[in-house]
Amino acid sequence: MSRPRVAIVGAGLAGSLLAGYLARRGYPVTLYERRPDPRGGQSERGRSINLALSERGLDALRRVGLDGSVLAAALPMRGRMVHAVAGEPDFQPYSLDGERAINSISRGALNNALLDAATALPGVSAVFGHQLVGLDPKTAVMTFATAGGQVEIEADVVLGADGAGSAVRGQLRAHGLTGEDIEFLDYGYKELTIPARPDGGFALDPHALHIWPRGSSMMIALPNPDHSFTCTLFWPLTGPGSFESLATDAEIRGHFAVHYPDVPDLAPDLLADYRANPVGKLGTVRTAPWQAYGRVGLIGDAAHAIVPFYGQGANCAFEDVVELDRCLRECGDEWPAALARYESRRSENADAIAEMALDNFVEMRDRVASPVYLAGRRAEQFLQRLLPQVYQSRYELVSFSTTPYAQVQRQVRRQHQVLAGVAAAVGAAVLVGVSGALRRRR
Ligand code: FAD
Structure with a gap:
């Protein structure tokens, strides 16, 4: 047949x-x-040029x-390079062994x-x-x-x-x-380019996904085989610091100078890219x-x-x-x-x-730069080392396994309960120790 x-x-x-x-x-x-x-x-301008392919x-x-x-x-990216407004970028590996990578591809x-x-x-x-x-x-x-x-x-x-x-x-x-059901975010995205350096090299570390977390907005950059980086701004559509609010060249330049001070030197065509590239919509479609x-x-x-x-x-x-x-x-x-x-x-x-x-x-634009998040990551890595068969980070389960997503979500909820239990027990032990010490001092 x-x-x-x-x-x-x-x-x-x-x-x-x-x-x-x-x-x-x-x-x-x-x-x-x-x-x-x-x-x-032919390619469509403003559509994401590269993407991260994982397991x-x-x-x-x-x-x-x-x-x-x-x-x-592909270019393997083994972690996030977090760019604060001031200071040196901070590398955070994606996996416990620092080896596993997501792959930037065209x-x-x-x-x-x-x-x-x-x-x-x-x-x-x-x-x-x-x-x-x-x-x-x-x-x-x-x-x-x-x-x-x-x-x-x-x-x-x-x-x-x-x-x-x-x-x-x-x-x-x-x-x-x-x-x-289509749920649009109040955020849009726009792409910019960091070209290769004049000597042909990468302007940033090519083995990382670069993030500029800025609380309610962020920029990311992924490396390309021609040694450029494609940056994506994820900014609010309206309100302060939004695509709508930055109208003149001076406002756009000023915003980058204050919030992304390392970027203008890396991206000489920033303003032209910003003007030429469209703002894309972001949303979730459920059918x-x-x-x-x-x-x-x-x-x-x-x-x-x-x-x-x-x-x-x-x-x-x-x-x-x-x-x-x-x-x-x-x-x-x-x-x-x-x-x-x-x-x-x-x-x-x-x-x-x-x-x-x-x-x-929320994690990328806000938490990755916070000391509380980093302390949580360290606690998580400690448990991963201690109980590798039992405890795995959500990032690793999503990006480096084929465990069904719904199962990942359930497993991570259980793990967080364990982590909260451990934190409470450690906290209680510390409190008992501190109150004992105080009693002894009295
Ligand atoms: P599409 O890639 O959109 O392909 C649909 C095709 O259908 C297109 O070729 C289109 O021209 C054609 N088409 C549309 N309408 C019609 C029609 N009426 N008749 C005939 N043809 C039609 N995913 C990742 O896994 N990793 C990433 O790092 C990543 N980064 C992203 C960054 C951004 C900014 C965005 C917006 C998305 C990103 N994604 C990423 C998501 C990824 O791009 C999509 O999930 C993926 O492209 C979906 O593939 P698709 O084939 O379903 O749809």
């Missing part, structure tokens, strides 16, 4: 990887992408033999590698300049806007991998088949259900976009791909059963990482 024809809408990170996985299962797959072929060299994403790539080539072009190069790998497989084709504008979820007939006008195309299965603003999700909603009629499904950001503060959106999207493939195998390639199982397994994990990513914003 011939396999159903699968249409994947969106040839971004999730769609391109998914096409390869499904082709390996023997499905004829067509990717429909609204943009021109990215391998032609979950690497695991998905490893299963199809793509991890080696992707890692070959979004464009990764997308191209995934597209190349997918389209090299028999049965996969990719069509560009096709923007989905209509879908009948019952019949899987799709309508695309193209340069030559609208076209209708039929498939057996339609998978929406078309990102946070998913048109497939929009069509499911328009047909009353799904509900969505339910993720599938309809056993033939339409959502994957990646289309199902569950999250804020970027754990560097997990793409990693999570790649885990979705692995899980959908696993469900198809377990369900004998019966799509209705596989899509339902995939959603039931992934939705609690998507909710968990959405919550942890929001939490991490």
